[in-house]
Amino acid sequence: MALVTSKEMFAKALNKDYAIGAFNVNNMEIIQGIVAGAQAEKAPLILQVSAGARKYANPIYLVHLVQAAVEETGLDICLHLDHGADFDICKKCVDDGFTSVMIDGSKHPFEENIKITKEVVDYAHDHGVVVEAELGKLSGIEDAVHVSAAEASFTVPEEAAEFVEKTGVDSLAVAIGTSHGAYKFKGTPYLDFERLKKIHSLIPNTPLVLHGASTVIPEFVDKCNQFGGNIPGAQGVPEDMILEAVKYGVCKVNIDTDLRLAMTAEIRKYLVEHPADFDPRLYLGPAREAIKGMVQHKIKDVLNASGTM
Ligand code: G3H
Ligand code: 13P
Ligand code: ZN
Numbered sequence: 001m002a003l004v005t006s007k008e009m010f011a012k013a014l015n016k017d018y019a020i021g022a023f024n025v026n027n028m029e030i031i032q033g034i035v036a037g038a039q040a041e042k043a044p045l046i047l048q049v050s051a052g053a054r055k056y057a058n059p060i061y062l063v064h065l066v067q068a069a070v071e072e073t074g075l076d077i078c079l080h081l082d083h084g085a086d087f088d089i090c091k092k093c094v095d096d097g098f099t100s101v102m103i104d105g106s107k108h109p110f111e112e113n114i115k116i117t118k119e120v121v122d123y124a125h126d127h128g129v130v131v132e133a134e135l136g137k138l139s140g141i142e143d144a145v146h147v148s149a150a151e152a153s154f155t156v157p158e159e160a161a162e163f164v165e166k167t168g169v170d171s172l173a174v175a176i177g178t179s180h181g182a183y184k185f186k187g188t189p190y191l192d193f194e195r196l197k198k199i200h201s202l203i204p205n206t207p208l209v210l211h212g213a214s215t216v217i218p219e220f221v222d223k224c225n226q227f228g229g230n231i232p233g234a235q236g237v238p239e240d241m242i243l244e245a246v247k248y249g250v251c252k253v254n255i256d257t258d259l260r261l262a263m264t265a266e267i268r269k270y271l272v273e274h275p276a277d278f279d280p281r282l283y284l285g286p287a288r289e290a291i292k293g294m295v296q297h298k299i300k301d302v303l304n305a306s307g308t309m
Contacts, residue, residue: 001070001071001074002070003067003079003099004044004077005099005100005128005129005130006020006046006078006080006099006100006170006207006252007130007170008076009044009046010171010207010251010252013207013309014205014207014251016306016308017247017305017306017308018303018304018308019210019242019245019246019250019252019253020043020044020251020252020253021038021043021045021255021298021299021303022047022082022209022253022254023045023047023048023255023295024048024049024050024053024254024256024259025062025065026053026057028065029263029287030263030291031047031062031065031069033289033292033295034047034292034295035072035073035075035077036292036295037291037292037293037294037295037298037299038075038299039075041299041300042075043303043304043309044075044076044078044309045076045077045078046078046100047066047077047078047080048079048081048102049079049080049081049082049093050082050083050256051083051085051089053082059092059093059096063079063097063098066079067097078099078100079097079099079100080102081093081098081102083102084102084103084104084120086116087103087116087119087120090102090120091120091123094123094124094129095127098129099128099129100129100132100170101124101129101132102131102173103116103121103132103133104133104134105117105133106135106136106138107137110135110163113135114163114166114167117167117169118166118168120133121167121168121169130170130171131169131170132169132170132171132209132252133167133171133173134173134174134175134211135159135160135163135174136154136174136175136176137153137175138175138180139175150177151192154175154177154195155174155175155195157195157198157202158202160172160199160203160206161202169206170207171207171252172206172209173208173210174196174199174209176191176195176210177190177191177192178191178211178237179212180211180212181212181257182216182231182235182236183233183235184212184214184235184236185235189237189238193244193248196208196245196248196249196250199249203249206249207249207252208250208252209250209251209252210242210245210252210253210254212237212254213242213245213254213255214237214255214258215236215242215258215302216234216235216237216261217236217262217294220258220262220294221234223265224261224264224265224268226269227268227269227271228268229265236257239301239302242303243302246303246306253303258294258298259295262287262290263287263290264287267283267284267286267287270282270283270286270287271283
């Protein structure tokens with residue numbers, strides 16, 4: 001049993017109404033919770049590691065834990081670098097056994113983004129690894145005062161077509177109104193579906209990626225707040241918008257914040273209700289179960305609500 005790339009997963013998902021969940025991992029309990037949720041749904045899975053996760057856990061631990069998950073479950077799992085900032089980190093991950101890397105050149109001018117993406121694509125493809133790139137900027141509510149300001153940083157469909165043609169990238173993250181974290185919208189959530197449809201129509205064979213796609217599930221936010229947390233006004237991408245996005249080329253849906261909230265809510269609750277306990281297994285166990293339940297819900301009711309996975 002070995003890790004797989006996302007090539008086959010995306011090829012199958014591209015013209016069907018479902019997407020693969022890409023979940024961020026930072027430690028053993030998070031990995032086990034996600035994998036158990038995907039296993040219960042018999043779903044292929046992308047586990048992704050950010051630069052912050054590499055720094056926190058030391059990548060060798062994460063790589064081995066993910067390999068253990070493949071061995072234990074036999075699931076198709078792709079190990080992906082999330083938001084690689086430059087060639088060096090992408091190369092390191094390719095050399096470490098990752099099967100997919102993201103080169104995030106979105107902060108660079110268009111031509112520079114093409115140049116560094118192409119460099120990563122050449123190296124990764126030579127080593128049998130696939131590459132995700134990003135075009136356009138994901139802005140949070142603090143970054144954009146109103147929708148037109150946010151739209152200025154959205155992906156330009158014609159540029160997306162030129163970018164894919166010139167880089168040979170395997171998948172493309174697009175900016176259509178989502179953002180990272182728990183505070184995605186101030187008022188009514190808005191995603192630019194017309195833009196997404198246009199991008200998909202120009203590059204119908206390129207799997208698209210939705211970053212910042214957590215729903216910020218109210219149940220977990222409320223539970224955090226009920227047990228001593230302070231997360232007011234958090235709001236994510238409504239589930240029906242994810243259901244819509246998967247119809248227009250979105251094959252990979254990135255989720256981290258919902259994992260963090262599910263885990264933290266459960267730990268807060270446990271510690272408040274059991275003030276005398278201090279064995280970490282007693283609160284990390286329920287936290288792992290909460291992650292499993294959340295991931296199962298995501299796959300069953302959102303990512304694969306069409307049942308075509
Ligand atoms: O893209 C953002 C992910 O949620 C990873 O977050 O950089 O804090 O690990 P992080
Ligand atoms: P969320 O913050 O919405 O979970 O997004 C995670 C992400 O895009 C990781 O790359
Ligand atoms: Zn992201």
